Amino acid sequence: MKKITLIKMQGCPYCAQAFAAIKELKAEYPEFANIEVEIVDKHEDIDRAKDFADKYYYVPSMFIDGEKMYEASPGESYGECLLNVKKVFRASM
Numbered sequence: 001m002k003k004i005t006l007i008k009m010q011g012c013p014y015c016a017q018a019f020a021a022i023k024e025l026k027a028e029y030p031e032f033a034n035i036e037v038e039i040v041d042k043h044e045d046i047d048r049a050k051d052f053a054d055k056y057y058y059v060p061s062m063f064i065d066g067e068k069m070y071e072a073s074p075g076e077s078y079g080e081c082l083l084n085v086k087k088v089f090r091a092s093m
Helices: 011-029 046-050 078-092
Strands: 004-008 037-041 063-066 069-070
Touching: 004 011, 004 078, 011 078, 037 046, 046 078, 063 078
Parallel strands: 004 037
Antiparallel strands: 004 063, 063 069
């Protein structure tokens, strides 16, 4: 399995959705339980976030091996987020 890097921002409601989706998917699918998700806060982990600065606009954004796999969009529902996070998890396997 490849590590997933998730870029987030404190107080972001879409980031909260992504964390809920991750928790739900790891509980529902045993094959996802051991997927490593590195959390990078774009304001607190500035040096690490710089590696991704030109690759996304919205948070949360998820990357595998530096390639963007998912970027939330304004107005995205929890269901849409859940499906997108699931795709990222499958791609990491």
